[in-house]
Amino acid sequence: VAEAALAAARARIRAGGDAAALLNEVYSDHGSVRDRTGFRIGDLVVLLQAELRLDDAPDAAATVLQDLVTSILNRRWVLGQATEPTVARRALDLLPTSFEPDWAARARTQLKNRTDQLRWAEAVASELELLATSVKVPDGEIRYIAGPDSTTLWGIATLRGDPYLFAFDLAALLDQLQTTASRSTANDADLVAELSVSRQPSEGALVRRSLGPYLQFVTLTVRHDDPVALDLQKARRRSVRIAIVLIAVFLVFVGVVLSARIVGREIENARMKADFAANVSHELRSPITQIRLKAEALQLDLCYDDDDRQAHYDAIVNESERLSRLVDNVLDFAAIERGAKRYNIRSDDLLEVVSLQLDSTMDTLRGRGMEVAVDLPEDLPPVWIDREAIGQVLINLLSNAAKYGAEGKWVGVTVENTPAGVELSVSDRGIGISEEELPLVFDDFFRSTDPLVRRKKGTGIGLAIVRYIVEAHGATITVDSEAGEGTTFTITFPTTPPPEV
């Protein structure tokens, strides 16, 4: 529009129009606009006005041209739109040679310098633009660039369409960044931060990072001031970490093993309890059946003679004893498990207790074809015992000796006064106990897997009860056995009262 207006004004002036009025109108409407080649319409109008008046009023026209040149020289020139020098040169050419020659010469020199600068700036700008990476800012973008060995950081800003060129002192800038960086890492005195524009990888750097997006050409390198110490520290940390992992693995392993053991033991316990229930029922059934059969035979008078009848009576008594022993054991075991079993422990004569018990069981034992060898001392210091409980211990040991005594069925009962205390031993020459099962015989519900044992009836609580009773007395029990040779159980009673009595 501006160009068309100027062209129209020119045509009308050529046709004889009022030049001053026409040009003033164009100036006021489009003065600050540039045409397609970059010329300011205002400049062109002023130039034209002066040109038209040169003949009529050379002085006034020269002053206008002088003002135009001065204004152009004082103005900021824009890269890429360097039309100003052309206008200024044309204005200077139009000036009459007599008009202020000194000023004109100065203006020409100034114009030349500014034109050179513009050309140089345009060349640099286009060259830098090829290399730089750009950063978007609100009104345009800024490109920063510095060569690998450069001491200057160039910034080309394009803001609202106008390019600007800046140069920064790169060394000073890096110094300042360095100070800031070292201030922010000061709390870790072992670390050194360095800024550089070199792209060479530096030795021993912990971290290298470019300061993008604004300062991509600057690299921040962090290194340890003592790499040897750092390596040592790293090695130590690695060992600690490995140790922690190993410990964790070990703990997990121990945990798994322990859990497996606990679970295994629980399963074994459950199995033993199930066996126990089956064994108790079985043990109850057989004496009851025997008693019933014998009693019925007597009731129906099916015996041959008096001896046969007597044998029936004896059998009933024996089976009843067996039954009551079993019931005693089961009830005692239950009471012990509940923690309800109390013993009446007092200073007593062990010889008397052993003799009484042997007297009452001797007939039964002999009746079962057993040879009983008793070895008791003449005299014995009193020991701290519960008569009934020790009687039960003796019965359990004797009945085991009878059960597992194999052929021959020899049983030895010995009481001895030793420096360790008074010892009561029950021995047999039977099937013995294997070395692996020896530590288990006192466990609740334990029964050997040996078929010779399994053939005999049993519940697996006899020796457990013996152990509980012995422990309640503050006494000790040991077992000495060899498979196929025989077994000896020895209880050592202290002659002093147990702690809780």
Ligand code: ADP
């Ligand atoms: P049970 O009712 O099975 O006899 P105990 O608790 O009395 O239960 O004995 C546990 C296990 O110890 C027996 O099953 C047997 O394997 C072993 N045992 C006990 N006494 C003897 C012994 N005198 N000779 C051989 N083994 C024995």
